Amino acid sequence: MFNGLHLEKIDAYRFCIPQDAKSGMRVPGLVYANEKLLKSICQDKALEQVVNVAFLPGIVKASLAMPDAHWGFGFPIGGVAATDIQAGGVVSPGGVGYDINCGVRLLKTNLQHDDLKDKLQDLVYRLFSDIPTGVGSEGEIKVGAKEEREILLKGAAWAVENGMGTEADLECTEENGVMAGADPGMVSKRALQRGKAQSGTLGSGNHFLEVQVIDQLYDREACDTLGLDLGQVTVMIHTGSRGLGYQICEDYARRMVESMAKYKINLPDRQLACAPVNSDEGQAYLGAMRCAANYAWANRQCLMHLTRQAFAKVFGLSWQKLGMLLIYDVAHNIAKLEKHQIDGKEKMLCVHRKGATRAFGPGHPEVPEQYRKIGQPVIIPGDMGRNSYLLVGTSGAMQETFGSTCHGAGRLQSRTAASRSIKPDMLLKELSSKGIIVKASGRNTLVEEAPAAYKDVNDVVEVVHNAGIGKRVCRMRPLGVIKG
Amino acid sequence: MKNYRLLEHTADIGFTTQAHSLKGLFKKTWLSIVDIAVEKQSPIDRQKHKYVITQKASNLEELLVNWLNELLSMSAALGLVFTDIRIKKLNHQFIDAEASGTDVCNYKINTEIKAATYHQLKVYKDGFFWHAQVILDV
Numbered sequence: 001m002f003n004g005l006h007l008e009k010i011d012a013y014r015f016c017i018p019q020d021a022k023s024g025m026r027v028p029g030l031v032y033a034n035e036k037l038l039k040s041i042c043q044d045k046a047l048e049q050v051v052n053v054a055f056l057p058g059i060v061k062a063s064l065a066m067p068d069a070h071w072g073f074g075f076p077i078g079g080v081a082a083t084d085i086q087a088g089g090v091v092s093p094g095g096v097g098y099d100i101n102c103g104v105r106l107l108k109t110n111l112q113h114d115d116l117k118d119k120l121q122d123l124v125y126r127l128f129s130d131i132p133t134g135v136g137s138e139g140e141i142k143v144g145a146k147e148e149r150e151i152l153l154k155g156a157a158w159a160v161e162n163g164m165g166t167e168a169d170l171e172c173t174e175e176n177g178v179m180a181g182a183d184p185g186m187v188s189k190r191a192l193q194r195g196k197a198q199s200g201t202l203g204s205g206n207h208f209l210e211v212q213v214i215d216q217l218y219d220r221e222a223c224d225t226l227g228l229d230l231g232q233v234t235v236m237i238h239t240g241s242r243g244l245g246y247q248i249c250e251d252y253a254r255r256m257v258e259s260m261a262k263y264k265i266n267l268p269d270r271q272l273a274c275a276p277v278n279s280d281e282g283q284a285y286l287g288a289m290r291c292a293a294n295y296a297w298a299n300r301q302c303l304m305h306l307t308r309q310a311f312a313k314v315f316g317l318s319w320q321k322l323g324m325l326l327i328y329d330v331a332h333n334i335a336k337l338e339k340h341q342i343d344g345k346e347k348m349l350c351v352h353r354k355g356a357t358r359a360f361g362p363g364h365p366e367v368p369e370q371y372r373k374i375g376q377p378v379i380i381p382g383d384m385g386r387n388s389y390l391l392v393g394t395s396g397a398m399q400e401t402f403g404s405t406c407h408g409a410g411r412l413q414s415r416t417a418a419s420r421s422i423k424p425d426m427l428l429k430e431l432s433s434k435g436i437i438v439k440a441s442g443r444n445t446l447v448e449e450a451p452a453a454y455k456d457v458n459d460v461v462e463v464v465h466n467a468g469i470g471k472r473v474c475r476m477r478p479l480g481v482i483k484g
Numbered sequence: 485m486k487n488y489r490l491l492e493h494t495a496d497i498g499f500t501t502q503a504h505s506l507k508g509l510f511k512k513t514w515l516s517i518v519d520i521a522v523e524k525q526s527p528i529d530r531q532k533h534k535y536v537i538t539q540k541a542s543n544l545e546e547l548l549v550n551w552l553n554e555l556l557s558m559s560a561a562l563g564l565v566f567t568d569i570r571i572k573k574l575n576h577q578f579i580d581a582e583a584s585g586t587d588v589c590n591y592k593i594n595t596e597i598k599a600a601t602y603h604q605l606k607v608y609k610d611g612f613f614w615h616a617q618v619i620l621d622v
Contacts, residue, residue: 194561
């Protein structure tokens with residue numbers, strides 16, 4: 001029994017919450033975890049949320065929780081749910097979250113760890129100075145109303161058209177950096193106002209930019225395909241759609257709370273408010289959500305451009321000569337219409353990934369051709385003191401999790417608990433002793449995001465790898481971190 | 485101001501507060517958020533900006549969330565921190581208020597608050613006091 005729920009252990013990495021655990025569940029719950037992670041997942045109410053998600057109209061197979069799952073709003077963070085659109089399946093803004101298309105991108109360089117030794121501090125300071133960070137940060141990249149609309153429609157391609165990247169970057173971005181069906185007419189004026197001036201900004205909270213070194217290879221063939229090797233320097237960028245996404249989520253969560261009675265939808269938690277995908281409310285939300293997703297891809301593309309420029313200044317070489325190519329960019333807060341096999345039949349589903357990453361397996365047509373043999377790259381950031389991972393998607397994920405896997409380490413401690421127990425100076429000293437330089441806009445962010453506040457990403461990745469819903473390629477460790 | 489109590493939540497920040505009246509409760513929940521989000525610095529721009537805020541909802545809990553989110557969203561969009569609240573009319577489905585504030589440059593921002601949520605939301609009267617529990621997405 002966990003939190004009053006009876007969990008059935010399927011194997012070492014899967015636990016089932018039977019459909020009869022609570023009256024009204026349409027499908028069972030399925031939690032990917034080992035015994036150790038299950039204990040931390042059970043410390044809060046994440047499992048209760050897995051159960052609540054199983055009430056969503058049209059949900060198929062199971063309400064899923066990844067090993068990094070923890071308590072969120074409506075959905076747990078680390079939750080995956082797919083609804084059958086033809087069977088009245090719903091879309092829920094709470095199944096995406098406030099930071100629409102929060103995601104991660106990974107760049108490689110041709111630098112080795114030794115090349116950084118004398119320059120790491122300069123590099124971290126340069127990145128911190130050139131990349132706008134912190135709460136409400138505004139960027140150098142100023143756009144007018146017309147251009148903002150273009151960003152919502154074109155996504156990362158807008159940045160490339162404006163000299164911030166190349167076509168090759170777009171090929172290595174999920175959805176090629178732009179979701180079709182974005183409808184700026186469905187975005188409120190307030191949302192546009194909140195998003196204005198935030199293009200090319202990192203933001204705060206758990207968002208970061210990290211200079212890393214590859215310290216472990218797991219799959220030599222995949223590393224060769226990706227052009228990665230031991231000791232190679234990489235850069236990871238984690239951010240999302242900033243104020244624009246928050247406002248779109250808020251606008252539509254409110255609208256759907258009001259419209260649920262119209263569709264006779266009763267759910268155990270208002271934060272799961274939803275509407276049928278094929279309803280006016282559902283279509284309007286998806287149109288607006290895709291705008292925010294495109295904004296986030298443009299944002300990460302702009303940030304990568306600033307990162308390349310900062311490296312070029314510090315090393316006195318162009319980013320092309322530094323080999324700063326994008327490995328891949330993934331969204332981990334999103335809802336997408338995707339075809340999947342359900343009971344032997346292909347169905348169009350609305351797949352919600354909230355704190356979960358798409359992990360399409362080898363051969364999938366949406367995986368860039370250069371990676372199709374190995375599967376879609378999946379980027380899993382950890383905390384600032386331990387590791388991050390590069391995985392690839394698997395056929396196991398396609399069969400079990402609608403092509404989804406974990407998204408990070410997952411919080412272990414609340415922000416208030418972390419602030420109480422961690423001293424910023426001690427933390428910086430501890431990170432420095434590991435050779436990690438950190439620059440943060442706020443001391444609050446620093447302690448709230450301390451390694452002790454997170455689960456160990458190594459445990460999380462071990463579960464998805466062993467469960468077959470993601471395959472380890474290589475591991476990175478941080479050298480320099482900038483945070484909001 | 486510390487007339488609120490922080491709650492533990494793995495992902496985010498929650499708090500509870502109380503007041504003698506419903507109007508007082510709506511005002512205090514907002515001022516609690518201001519206290520969590522920002523810290524006053526030496527003023528650079530003293531000009532006050534005043535806005536009228538009206539919100540509707542089908543019940544009291546939803547009205548509180550709508551009220552807080554309208555203020556959060558206006559603060560972010562306009563770059564203001566609203567510290568003076570005057571509630572003219574309030575019932576369980578409607579609020580009419582005036583909010584005044586100064587430029588955000590007068591403050592140090594500690595926490596970016598994305599929204600107030602329906603998650604574990606509570607508004608109730610217990611004896612002489614009105615109570616609210618709010619979880620914020622940060």
